Amino acid sequence: MKIENLTIAYTNKNILKNINIEIKPGDFVFLIGNSGSWKTSLIKALIWDLKPKWWKIFDSLWRDIYDFSLKELTKYRRTIWVIFQDYKLLKSKNVKENVAFAMEVCWYNDKQISQKVPEVLSQVWLLNKKNNFIDTLSGWEAQRIAIARALIHNPEMIIWDEPTWNLDPHNAEEIMSILLELNKAWKTIIIATHDDKIVNRLKKRVITFKEWIIFSDIEWGSYNL
Ligand SMILES: Nc1ncnc2c1ncn2[C@@H]1O[C@H](COP(=O)(O)OP(=O)(O)OP(=O)(O)O)[C@@H](O)[C@H]1O
Numbered sequence: 502m503k504i505e506n507l508t509i510a511y512t513n514k515n516i517l518k519n520i521n522i523e524i525k526p527g528d529f530v531f532l533i534g535n536s537g538s539w540k541t542s543l544i545k546a547l548i549w550d551l552k553p554k555w556w557k558i559f560d561s562l563w564r565d566i567y568d569f570s571l572k573e574l575t576k577y578r579r580t581i582w583v584i585f586q587d588y589k590l591l592k593s594k595n596v597k598e599n600v601a602f603a604m605e606v607c608w609y610n611d612k613q614i615s616q617k618v619p620e621v622l623s624q625v626w627l628l629n630k631k632n633n634f635i636d637t638l639s640g641w642e643a644q645r646i647a648i649a650r651a652l653i654h655n656p657e658m659i660i661w662d663e664p665t666w667n668l669d670p671h672n673a674e675e676i677m678s679i680l681l682e683l684n685k686a687w688k689t690i691i692i693a694t695h696d697d698k699i700v701n702r703l704k705k706r707v708i709t710f711k712e713w714i715i716f717s718d719i720e721w722g723s724y725n726l
């Protein structure tokens with residue numbers, strides 16, 4: 502994916518200017534920056550949830566995503582999967598049904614659903630809890646359902662807005678292990694975070710947002726605001 506000269510704004514006052522980022526397949530990238538430094542808004546722009554003022558955003562086939570028809574956009578949105586903080590789980594359904602539901606609304610058939618659900622649940626170490634209801638799960642088990650739902654469509658890229666914000670340090674490490682494993686299997690991972698410990702330990706690429714620009718983009722970076 503390549504972002505060229507992206508500018509986003511909600512009002513005339515505060516504007517994220519001239520962003521240029523190239524993400525290669527298999528990259529593992531942290532987005533860091535103080536609160537209000539445009540991390541979430543940039544992620545929204547990448548999936549057309551927020552329309553930039555000026556932009557060039559190219560997908561892996563070098564097509565500008567803002568030229569997409571609705572059908573192409575739906576397809577594109579399955580290749581990059583975004584997990585926002587408020588991922589919604591259905592309390593009246595169990596683990597397995599929550600994942601199946603995410604497939605039903607995307608028109609997968611019963612056979613595909615019965616094949617895929619156990620596969621993605623085992624990828625996030627949740628197969629043994631498949632019949633548990635949501636309110637009997639810990640926060641981080643619930644969070645893994647969000648990853649399972651992302652994996653349904655076999656996306657090229659998973660973008661996660663603050664995956665560890667409500668987790669204790671141990672579970673934060675565990676969720677990172679899952680993401681690292683997926684990254685080894687060639688999924689591109691982008692994580693917006695305030696978690697300095699994780700960023701400093703993993704030493705991955707770090708893109709820092711500061712003063713309404715990309716302040717730095719460092720290959721083996723650390724949490725340095
Ligand atoms: N829907 C909206 N309408 C108007 N302004 C908004 C909207 N959402 C965000 N903003 C503003 O855009 C700027 C960037 O916000 P954004 O949420 O992208 O920051 P962030 O880096 O994700 O912050 P945090 O680390 O707290 O999640 C902020 O000035 C914010 O107040």
Ligand SMILES: [Mg+2]
Binds near residue numbers: 540541542662693
């Ligand atoms: Mg945010």
